[in-house]
Amino acid sequence: MITLDPAVVERADLRIQDGQVVARANGLEPQAGDEVVDVRGKVLMPGLVCGHTHLYSTLARGMPGPERPPANFKEILELVWWRLDRALDREAIYYSALVGALEAAKAGTTCLFDHHSSPSFIKGSLEVVGEALETIGLRGVLCYEITDRGGPALRDEGLEETGLWLKSIKRRIDDARPMSVGSQLLRGMVGAHASFTLSDESLHSCSALMRQYDAGLHIHVAEDLCDVDDAHSKYGLGTIQRLSNHDLLNHRTILAHGTHLDDREIRMAVDARAWFAHNPGSNMNNQVGYAPVARFGDRSVLGTDGMGADMFEQTRLAFLKGRDAHRSSATGDWLRTLARGQQLAAESFGVDLQALAPGSAADLIILNYHAPTPLTVENLAGHLIFGMSSSLVDSVIVNGKFIIKDRQSALDEEELSSKAREAAGRLWRRFTEPGS
Numbered sequence: 428m429i430t431l432d433p434a435v436v437e438r439a440d441l442r443i444q445d446g447q448v449v450a451r452a453n454g455l456e457p458q459a460g461d462e463v464v465d466v467r468g469k470v471l472m473p474g475l476v477c478g479h480t481h482l483y484s485t486l487a488r489g490m491p492g493p494e495r496p497p498a499n500f501k502e503i504l505e506l507v508w509w510r511l512d513r514a515l516d517r518e519a520i521y522y523s524a525l526v527g528a529l530e531a532a533k534a535g536t537t538c539l540f541d542h543h544s545s546p547s548f549i550k551g552s553l554e555v556v557g558e559a560l561e562t563i564g565l566r567g568v569l570c571y572e573i574t575d576r577g578g579p580a581l582r583d584e585g586l587e588e589t590g591l592w593l594k595s596i597k598r599r600i601d602d603a604r605p606m607s608v609g610s611q612l613l614r615g616m617v618g619a620h621a622s623f624t625l626s627d628e629s630l631h632s633c634s635a636l637m638r639q640y641d642a643g644l645h646i647h648v649a650e651d652l653c654d655v656d657d658a659h660s661k662y663g664l665g666t667i668q669r670l671s672n673h674d675l676l677n678h679r680t681i682l683a684h685g686t687h688l689d690d691r692e693i694r695m696a697v698d699a700r701a702w703f704a705h706n707p708g709s710n711m712n713n714q715v716g717y718a719p720v721a722r723f724g725d726r727s728v729l730g731t732d733g734m735g736a737d738m739f740e741q742t743r744l745a746f747l748k749g750r751d752a753h754r755s756s757a758t759g760d761w762l763r764t765l766a767r768g769q770q771l772a773a774e775s776f777g778v779d780l781q782a783l784a785p786g787s788a789a790d791l792i793i794l795n796y797h798a799p800t801p802l803t804v805e806n807l808a809g810h811l812i813f814g815m816s817s818s819l820v821d822s823v824i825v826n827g828k829f830i831i832k833d834r835q836s837a838l839d840e841e842e843l844s845s846k847a848r849e850a851a852g853r854l855w856r857r858f859t860e861p862g863s
């Protein structure tokens with residue numbers, strides 16, 4: 428069994444009851460009524476966490492390209508992603524989330540911080556994403572992307588959807604008491620697109636919702652220079668300063684990317700204990716530059732930004748990108764960054780998701796990893812980066828229940844893929860319609 432933080436490599440048996448680890452020891456004797464699962468020769472570890480993703484982009488895989496190649500980051504948004512999100516209806520949202528969540532589970536990712544946008548189907552959209560996650564059995568922290576890009580009426584619908592979702596989550600958590608609050612697998616945040624598509628009035632409304640529901644903000648920050656330039660030219664401020672002025676930075680807030688932030692802005696965010704989600708695969712794909720990850724200190728986590736939810740792959744990409752950029756990039760740094768995703772999730776769910784010790788939530792993955800070299804606490808990061816991968820994920824348990832067993836979910840996966848392909852075909856037709 429291994430844990431990332433604290434780094435532990437040991438032989439141990441676990442007893443799981445009511446969604447929690449209740450005992451851990453080498454040589455635990457089964458008690459009457461226990462179901463015994465033999466994992467000898469396999470590696471158990473806590474489930475991995477994706478700190479920033481967009482499940483709605485799952486059905487974009489293989490989609491026809493835009494009418495012309497985007498010339499820059501803003502055009503990537505305008506010609507691809509903002510057209511795709513406008514084409515989403517209930518069916519497309521559901522199958523995107525269902526397929527994305529299933530793939531996440533099969534990759535050993537047990538919790539997603541999702542950032543959702545569907546301007547043609549706003550009200551109830553987070554319930555649809557939540558329903559898909561519940562069907563798979565994954566943990567999810569969901570938000571709706573508030574933005575001014577569709578005008579004030581759509582902005583207000585986004586605010587309303589956020590309020591409804593946060594209220595519904597509060598009710599579910601209250602209903603789950605006195606059982607463990609960690610057994611309620613969905614949470615919410617206030618979602619916002621980015622400074623360059625949000626007026627002061629909209630940021631003020633986001634801040635009010637955060638206070639009302641004691642929630643964090645989930646927003647893209649300085650992903651491309653265009654966000655930084657916009658804040659400077661319109662407001663004479665840095666993007667972080669602008670968020671800070673609206674009281675949007677707190678220990679629950681997730682700032683995705685931070686690629687083009689200067690030292691002063693990074694310090695302001697770190698001092699407010701906000702989190703940075705680093706998405707190396709997405710940054711390379713969009714050619715937006717390399718985020719100053721080392722300066723995020725102990726407040727960085729890893730995300731995929733919608734490019735799947737394979738955190739083994741993303742950790743390796745983060746390491747390789749750092750090496751290629753001649754930055755200090757040690758395997759151990761990335762092991763700790765990956766582990767911090769579990770810390771972020773633990774804070775969101777109010778239950779330990781890192782230690783697999785008595786009292787921890789039973790969110791864990793079982794890998795068919797037969798280490799061909801000695802595996803120790805000291806070289807665990809080397810095994811993680813150069814040896815382990817999502818293809819070795821054999822089984823996945825969330826809240827004490829198998830959601831993947833022997834590489835299979837309980838769903839008819841062939842039928843699900845077939846339905847998803849049909850939904851994708853309809854989505855792509857709407858995406859390619861002239862004027863969409």
Ligand SMILES: [Zn+2]
Pocket residue numbers: 479480481542647683732733
């Ligand atoms: Zn994103």
